Amino acid sequence: MKHLLWLLGLFAAAVAVMLAARNPGYVQFVYPPYKIEMSLTLFVFALLAGFALCYLLVRLAVVTLRLPEYVRTFREERATSKGRAAMIEALKAYFEGRFTAAEKAAVRAMELGEKSGLNSIVAARAAHELREFDRRDAYLAGAEGKTVGESTMRLMAKTEFLLDQKQPQSALNSLKELSDSGMHKHIGALSLELKAQQQARNWDAVLEVMAQLEKRNAIDKTVATQMRQQAWLEKLRSQALDIATLRAVWKSIPGEFRHRAKIAAAAAEAFSKLGDCKSAQQLLADSLNAQWDSELVALYGECHNDDNIAQIEQAERWLKQHTDDAGLLLALGKLCMHQQLWGKAQSYLDASLSLETSQAAYAALGQLAEKLGKHEEALAYFQKAM
DSSP: OHHHHHHHHHHHHHHHHHHHHTOOOEEEEEETTEEEEEEHHHHHHHHHHHHHHHHHHHHHHHHHHHHHHHHHHHHHHHHHHHHHHHHHHHHHHHHTTOHHHHHHHHHHHHHTTOOOTHHHHHHHHHHHHTTOHHHHHHHHHHTTTOOHHHHHHHHHHHHHHHHHTTOHHHHHHHHHHHHHTTOOOOHHHHHHHHHHHHHHTOHHHHHHHHHHHHHTTOSOHHHHHHHHHHHHHHHHHHHTTSHHHHHHHHHHSOHHHHTSHHHHHHHHHHHHHTTOHHHHHHHHHHHHHHSOOHHHHHHHTTOOOSOOHHHHHHHHHHHHHOTTOHHHHHHHHHHHHHTTOHHHHHHHHHHHHHHOOOHHHHHHHHHHHHHTTOHHHHHHHHHHHO
């Protein structure tokens, strides 16, 4: 269809030229004493040629006047292209682990006029990996005052740097600045906050951030459980200052964690140190009834009251189910010794040693021999314990 239209146009032009050539009209210009005559056809063609010539001259003048601006634009575009290529080179080098090359490429991109704040961040990250902290901080300062997205990159990078240098409070301040800027805490920011709170030993905050990450399915359940256990464990150790505070902390621990051996052991030790052996015995018994642990049962023998008969009876009930548990036999031996049941204490401690040689069992036998006035025998046991 297009070719047909061109063909029709050519035919029409040919007909117009033929008609113009046969036109008998003419044009006369008079300027006394001169007179010029020409055919109408020639005048029309001359007029069109003059118009075309004037148009070309005007276009040439415009292009000439715009030439400096064109050259400037061309140079800027070429510099921008080189800057963008340098930025891509910096990113590639950084993710390949070539940090020196990454820093140099990012600096070159900035020198070529590449305005993206990404160059400053890449240069800062590369300098940080090279342990050039002064240069890193200078690059970060250069990235300040950019757009919201670039400001977020800067603050995230700054937080990571501070955490690597074990400055959790400064890292938390950086995250607060990110939050104050209106940026919603995304998973990356929450992960950094979790690490910062752990370093700062803010265990309540750790548990709170963990809940947010779990809500977004951003952390493995097994890892989350281990981190929660560690948080409760550290909270127990750090807040066991008085018996009222310790009881409040213990009460706030979820049931699934109370029966875990490490937490139960830490709580029992804390209660014992503060003189509340009854609570220590009870929580150990609850934990052992829920889930047996040989190391935990050994602690059961460390908690002494004026009357340990109930404890001994409980331990002997466990012995019916765990006859070959050296830790349980050791605990029974210690409880009987404290209750001055010397014969039973001797038999339980000997039975524990027959199952598993341990420093604690030898030390307990040495103490028993000493109480019975067998000093040479006690010395022998103490030497074996050492």
